[in-house]
Amino acid sequence: MDISLWEFAALAAAALLVGFSKTAVSGANTVSLAVFAAVLPARESTGVLLPILIAGDVLAVLTYRRHAHWPTLWRLFPAVAAGVVVGTVFLMWADDTGVRTSIGAILLLMAAVTLWRRRAPADEGELGRGSRLKAPSYGVLGGFTTMVANAGGPVLSMYLLSAGFRKLSFLGTSAWFFLIVNTSKVPFSVGLGLIDAHSLLLDAALVLFVLPGAYIGKAAVHRINQRLFEQLVIGATVLGGLQLLLR
Numbered sequence: 001m002d003i004s005l006w007e008f009a010a011l012a013a014a015a016l017l018v019g020f021s022k023t024a025v026s027g028a029n030t031v032s033l034a035v036f037a038a039v040l041p042a043r044e045s046t047g048v049l050l051p052i053l054i055a056g057d058v059l060a061v062l063t064y065r066r067h068a069h070w071p072t073l074w075r076l077f078p079a080v081a082a083g084v085v086v087g088t089v090f091l092m093w094a095d096d097t098g099v100r101t102s103i104g105a106i107l108l109l110m111a112a113v114t115l116w117r118r119r120a121p122a123d124e125g126e127l128g129r130g131s132r133l134k135a136p137s138y139g140v141l142g143g144f145t146t147m148v149a150n151a152g153g154p155v156l157s158m159y160l161l162s163a164g165f166r167k168l169s170f171l172g173t174s175a176w177f178f179l180i181v182n183t184s185k186v187p188f189s190v191g192l193g194l195i196d197a198h199s200l201l202l203d204a205a206l207v208l209f210v211l212p213g214a215y216i217g218k219a220a221v222h223r224i225n226q227r228l229f230e231q232l233v234i235g236a237t238v239l240g241g242l243q244l245l246l247r
Contacts, residue, residue, distance in 0.1 A: 007039045008205075015052050015206040019213025022056035023063050024221045025232045026157050026174045029053070030240020033150055042096035047194025049150050051203040052210060054182045059214040060175035067172025072163065073180075075135040076142070076156075080181055083143020088188045091148055099148050104245035106145060111158065111237045134159065146181060147188065153178070154237035167221070167229050 003011070014035035021028035036045040090099075138159040146152025156177060160170050189195045224232070 003039065003202075010035055010039055011202075011206055012209045015209040016213035016216075018049075018052055018056045019059060019210040019215075020217040020220075021153070021213075021236075022053075022060040022175065022178075022217065023171070023214045024217030024224070025229070025236060026153055026171065028232070028236040029056075029153060030151060030236060030243065033240065034243040037096075042099070043091075044194065044199070046148075046150050047189050047192075047196070048199045048202055048206075050182060050185060050189055050195065051200065052206055053150060053178070054186075055207045055210045056214060057175060057179035057182055059210065060171065061179050063214070063218055064168060064172035064175050067168040068176045069165070069169050069173045070176075072135075072160075072173055073177055076139040076159075076177065077180075079136040079139025080143035080146075081184075083140040083145075084147045084181070084185060084188065085143075086140070087144040087147025088192070090144070091192055094148070101245060104241045104243070106141065106155070106241075108238065108241040108245070111154070111234050111241065115234065134162070143181070146178075147185060150182075151240065152181065154240055157233045157237060161233065167224070170229075171221070 014032035017032045018029045021032070033045075033049065036049045039045070040048060138155060142152040142155040142159070145155055153174075156174060157170075160173060165173065186195065221229075
């Protein structure tokens with residue numbers, strides 16, 4: 001891919017942010033998504049970004065693997081698989097503008113719903129309680145958005161926040177979720193021509209920047225209290241949605 005030094009620097013900064021988001025503020029990598037789509041053709045950018053996200057997922061799992069809530073993951077996976085299939089079919093005919101507009105609107109809707117729910121008194125009880133009926137809808141939506149634009153993070157974030165997840169269980173569950181889901185997307189992306197030898201060559205250079213980002217995130221997460229953590233996640237979701245709509 002023919003990119004300038006400044007464009008590579010922007011992609012490197014976005015890769016560093018991927019590492020940070022995976023170990024500190026989930027959903028912040030929607031900014032990385034926007035940077036990749038601005039520097040590279042929007043459709044091809046998803047194929048370049050996917051291996052970088054997987055590298056960040058591996059680092060996140062190594063950091064928070066003991067904090068995952070597996071019952072929640074098992075409830076989500078069947079619906080996510082359906083969403084990935086729908087997203088693959090959608091990518092066969094949708095143009096970049098349609099993809100960006102639909103996902104941007106979805107992210108803003110998810111943030112609005114979460115903010116509305118936070119105004120009501122919190123339910124006390126078991127982690128994830130009351131989320132069974134929401135799991136299919138969030139799962140399909142998350143699978144669809146992660147397949148078409150690697151933008152499933154904010155959808156999962158809204159689901160976990162609404163289910164009452166605390167910081168470490170939030171990060172641990174997210175880490176395992178995206179390592180499994182993003183890895184499963186690779187054959188679909190290869191089949192669609194989004195991942196090839198050229199994209200992997202660029203990935204080999206950019207993945208080096210994920211590690212320092214993950215280290216910074218791991219050091220910062222313990223200094224972020226729960227309320228600030230939730231505000232940052234929601235703020236990143238709104239920012240990502242606006243970027244997709246306005247780009």
